[in-house]
Amino acid sequence: MGHPFDCLVIGAGMAGAICARELAERGGKKVLVLERRDHVGGNAYDCFDQAGVLIHRYGPHIFHTNNKRVFDYLSRFTPWLNYQHQVVANIPAEDGRMEMPVPFNLVSMRSAFGEEKADSLAKRLIAAYGAEKKVTILELRQNPDPEIAALADYVYEHVFVHYTMKQWGQRPEDIDPNTTARVPVFLSEDCRYFQDTHQGMPMEGYTPMFERMLDHPDITVELNADAGERLTLADGAVLLDGTPFDGMVIYTGAADELFGCKYGRLPYRTLTFRFETHPVDYWQSHGTVNYTVDQDYTRITEFKYLTGQELPGVTTIMKEYSSAYTGAEGEIPYYAIINEDNNALYAKYKAEADRFPRFHLLGRLAEYKYYNMDAIAARALALCDDLLK
Secondary structure (H helix, E strand, C coil): CCCCCCEEEECCCHHHHHHHHHHHHCCCCCEEEECCCCCCCHHHCEEECCCCCEEECCCCCCEEECCHHHHHHHHCCCCEECCCCEEEEEEEECCEEEEEEECCEHHHHHHHHCHHHHHHHHHHHHHHHCCCCEEEHHHHHCCCCHHHHHHHHHHHHHHHHHHHHHHHCCCHHHCCHHHHHHCEEECCCCCECCCCCEEEEECCCHHHHHHHHCCCCCEEEECCCCHHHHEEEECCEEEECCEECCCEEEECCCHHHHCCCCCCCCCEEEEEEEEEEECCCCCCCCCEEECCCCCCCCEEEEHHHHHCCCCCCCEEEEEEEEEECCCCCCCCCCEECCCHHHHHHHHHHHHHHHCCCCEEECCHHHHCCCCCHHHHHHHHHHHHHHHCC
């Protein structure tokens, strides 16, 4: 007896949920979604903690995009809270600590150097590069004006290098010079972290948005369902629960795990989150505060800023620590470590998957790439466009 489903989607995060909805709604397909975790939404999942604070369990997710199609598509499943994300760096100063906007901008310059010097620098920078421009450290370092070159060194030291060492577990000499070169200084008073046309948070949270997306009569979602135990790829055939499955498969999990890591494990960075609840309205000045010079953690997120939740007298913060992913129980691979060797290793797994003509790899883990939420939403829509031609 054949399977009652036309399509199999592995993973109920952004990529999987959009594909499931598109294949069911636009393609008239019967779709089975297998999700390893006990919830939908992938890493964008949010929930209420014991204090009643709406938290992002897997780190802060702030939606922003210039892609009208993606924004309109997600808007079918949620109204939006107008939230414009701002990030500050908290760094040691002569009289304690100071905060400055990140990316480093004209407001940051005043915090770092005082009004007079900052104004003088700003005039020279704008004369050289124009207002509202993002200028890289590399460009600033190449400027013959020694004070502008010195500014690049200041940003490298106070905003970039120590933070990057924590985030990626690297020494300064191991950090790719191309990455360093791209670090921007924003010649603007605009302290928003993103300048995208559409920015915001799902009004009731990400989880309700995903639940609505997956709420369709032709979509069946199974939680706590590990595809590794249900799916077999062998001799050019896909088996689901031991029976041949000839429908299309969209796989959003880790590409190496799909093939038992037979060529070796793809390297990632993982994150550890420490949640703290405090009996105050707000614990810090912004939704995200980066610790770019000292502290073991990279940043602290305070969710009430992000979600707009009104809950007097209590708040929850989250400290974020980065470390190497080992594949140990409970660890989550977050950031692919993109370099030539790792890309070559990934190519071996992709070649294995390509032997199955109706099998599609989609998403951060499956494609071994970093995607923002809007980019993976666009990829999912584009893949479904192709599949439903």
